[in-house]
Amino acid sequence: xxxxxxxxxxxxxxxxxxxxxxxxxxxxxxxxxxxxxxxxxxxxxxxxxxxxxxxxxxxxxxxxxxxxxxxxxxxxxxxxxxxxxxxxxxxxxxxxxxxxxxxxxxxxxxxxxxxxxxxxxxxxxxxxxxxxxxxxxxxxxxxxxxxxxxxxxxxxxxxxxxxxxxxxxxxxxxxxxxxxxxxxxxxxxxxxxxxxxxxxxxxxxxxxxxxxxxxxxxx
Amino acid sequence: xxxxxxxxxxxxxxxxxxxxxxxxxxxxxxxxxxxxxxxxxxxxxxxxxxxxxxxxxxxxxxxxxxxxxxxxxxxxxxxxxxxxxxxxxxxxxxxxxxxxxxxxxxxxxxxxxxxxxxxxxxxxxxxxxxxxxxxxxxxxxxxxxxxxxxxxxxxxxxxxxxxxxxxxxxxxxxxxxxxxxxxxxxxxxxxxxxxxxxxxxxxxxx
Numbered sequence: 044x045x046x047x048x049x050x051x052x053x054x055x056x057x058x059x060x061x062x063x064x065x066x067x068x069x070x071x072x073x074x075x076x077x078x079x080x081x082x083x084x085x086x087x088x089x090x091x092x093x094x095x096x097x098x099x100x101x102x103x104x105x106x107x108x109x110x111x112x113x114x115x116x117x118x119x120x121x122x123x124x125x126x127x128x129x130x131x132x133x134x135x136x137x138x139x140x141x142x143x144x145x146x147x148x149x150x151x152x153x154x155x156x157x158x159x160x161x162x163x164x165x166x167x168x169x170x171x172x173x174x175x176x177x178x179x180x181x182x183x184x185x186x187x188x189x190x191x192x193x194x195x196x197x198x199x200x201x202x203x204x205x206x207x208x209x210x211x212x213x214x215x216x217x218x219x220x221x222x223x224x225x226x227x228x229x230x231x232x233x234x235x236x237x238x239x240x241x242x243x244x245x246x247x248x249x250x251x252x253x254x255x256x257x258x259x260x261x262x
Numbered sequence: 263x264x265x266x267x268x269x270x271x272x273x274x275x276x277x278x279x280x281x282x283x284x285x286x287x288x289x290x291x292x293x294x295x296x297x298x299x300x301x302x303x304x305x306x307x308x309x310x311x312x313x314x315x316x317x318x319x320x321x322x323x324x325x326x327x328x329x330x331x332x333x334x335x336x337x338x339x340x341x342x343x344x345x346x347x348x349x350x351x352x353x354x355x356x357x358x359x360x361x362x363x364x365x366x367x368x369x370x371x372x373x374x375x376x377x378x379x380x381x382x383x384x385x386x387x388x389x390x391x392x393x394x395x396x397x398x399x400x401x402x403x404x405x406x407x408x409x410x411x412x413x414x415x416x417x418x419x420x421x422x423x424x425x426x427x428x429x430x431x432x433x434x435x436x437x438x439x440x441x442x443x444x445x446x447x448x449x450x451x452x453x454x455x456x457x458x459x460x461x462x463x464x465x466x467x468x
Contacts, residue, residue, distance in 0.1 A: 051371035051422065053395040059407045061387045061459070067309055069386070072283040077308075077383070078301030079286060081350075086295065095373055111374055111389035113279055120286065129289055137285035139292035152299035159307055162350040162379075165426040193424045195371055197398065209354075212426055229425050240399055247417045250398050253425035 044189050047106035048099035051197040052240065069110075076112040080119050085158055086146035088126045091165075092219035096191040097121045167226035169211030174256055175230055179205045182262040183232070183254065191219035194258045197239055198250075202262055203232040206251065214255055227256040313382035316347045317430055318451035320380055321462075322444045324357070325435040335359065338430065342380060352379020352428055358421060359432045360458075365416050366431045367405070367458035369397035370423040377428035381453060388457065398422060408459040431455065433462040 068074050084094065097118035099106070106114060123129040127144035150158060175181060185200035186192075193215050209231060213224040236248035290296040320342055324331040334341040338355035342348075355377060358366040370376065371394050376384040387393050396404050401418050405411070412418070421429045433455040439447060442465065454460030 048372050050391055050394040051397075052399040053391070056391040056395050059387050059390075059392045059396065059404055061385065061408060061454075065385050067383055070277070070280065072277070072280040074305045075283045075287055075301060076279075078304040079283075079290060079296055081304050082296045082300050083290065098373065107391060110386070116279070116283055116286065123286075123290075128293070128295060133289050134285060137281075137288055139289050143293065146295055149295060149297060150300045151297050152303045155300050155303040155307065158350075159304070159312075160349040162348070162353040164353040166354060193372060195422065195424060197371075198422075209425070209427060212354075229427070231427075233419075245400075245402065245418070247415070248401060248420065249417070250420045250422060252422045253427050255425070 044096075044099060044191060045187055045196060046099040047101065047103035048095075049196050051195045073112040076116045076119075080115045081159075082150045083119055083123065083128075085148070085150035086128075087148060088128070088144070088146060089122050090213075090218055091163060092191060092213070092215040093221070094118060094122065095215070096219040097125075099191070165213045167211045167213055167224060169226050169228055173208045173228040173230075175205045175208070175228075175259065175261075177205050177207060180262045181205060181232060181259040184258050184260065188216070190216065192216045194254060195252065198232075198234065198252050198254075201234055201238050203234040203238070205230050205259075206233045207231040209253065212255070214257070216255070216257075229253050229255055230259065232259065308378075308383050312347075312349075312378065314380070314451075314453035314456065315448070316345075316382075317377070317380035317453070317456045318448040319345060319444070320347065320357075320430065321432050321451045321456065322447035324432055325439075325447055326444050331359075331432075334432070342430075347379045349379050351375070352377050354427050355380070355430060356427050357430045357432050358419070360434045362434070363417055364419055365412055365458065366419050366421060366429075367397060367401050368421045368423065368429040368431060369394060371395070371398055372422075372424060375423035375426075375428065377430050379428075380430050381456060385453075405459065408454060410460060431458045433460075436462045436464050438465045 098114050133140050181203055183198055183201050209229040211226040212229045214227050217223050217225045231251050232254045233249050233251045236244035291298055324334050334357045338357040342355050360366055374389040398420050401420050450463040452460050455462045
């Protein structure tokens, strides 16, 4: 979706302003926002693509006014409500009003190390050969779905070159919406800055994205 | 492990986010959906075990051992796993090597994808709109904000982490670092140098 998350090339946000000796967390609640997001995700009721889509579906004004742990928290509330774990009234009152959906599993302290060490690999076997090989020229798809996609707007309808075939990966555009993993080959695709940004672009700059096969057409 | 609630209770209760997160914590705990002790272990993992020192050791080994560097280039996931750095947001790793001609910079314009297994949790600026918007269109301008001035002739390659591959920049080994041990070299490798917003430190600066 053309949501607030799709930031590449937007302007007006001001300086990057890196903080010297930045602390890992800026408030105690950020630790809980981070930990609860991971722990709730480990219940297995939604996947990382649905999580990302919940974050980018925040109202743009809310998204841009929120720190990233605020975005995580707000999206976590959406996911918990959507999947029936929590009712809006419970969030209003700050207490449980009864049972909701029962999770497939709950992440216990003794299992955290193993769960974090395992992570959530997204590579999957794909039948057939990759459609593209390194060196192939491609044009990226031009589309504007209202649903989740990982092809940023700045890289749509652009000419690029395949640099590497990365293997098969879960397709987020369907997986975010409960429509299956439908794995596809992923490629690293390189663009020149003039192709992406046009007039006045830095000729010494190249930009790459990692693109699923259906984002690409031969050129 | 100390339970972190003390810290939590020190939040100003008038802070709307602190109150909102506390409410969520209460609800999820009452419903048995989260184990508060598990949250502590998750936080402790990223506070004390998984951070940029992991990545620095990978880089120092690559500088010291050409065979390891070659492995890292070909199969970063396996080469990094051999040092016991695995897991969440590091499942599919790629290492990209800076050269005298080309400087690499990593961004996630669409969210906050970051190689947690080797760099830990991302800094705020990495996740925020100024960096995410500007890195792909004006990387030189971004680098200036980090006091990094590259020659005009240096090519810049920006890697937008749009899929599940996570990128680790291997900075160039600094001059004057000959003869240093891997442990000494690792101290020269900053977090920012592994994102591409910095260079490795000179030995006298470390």
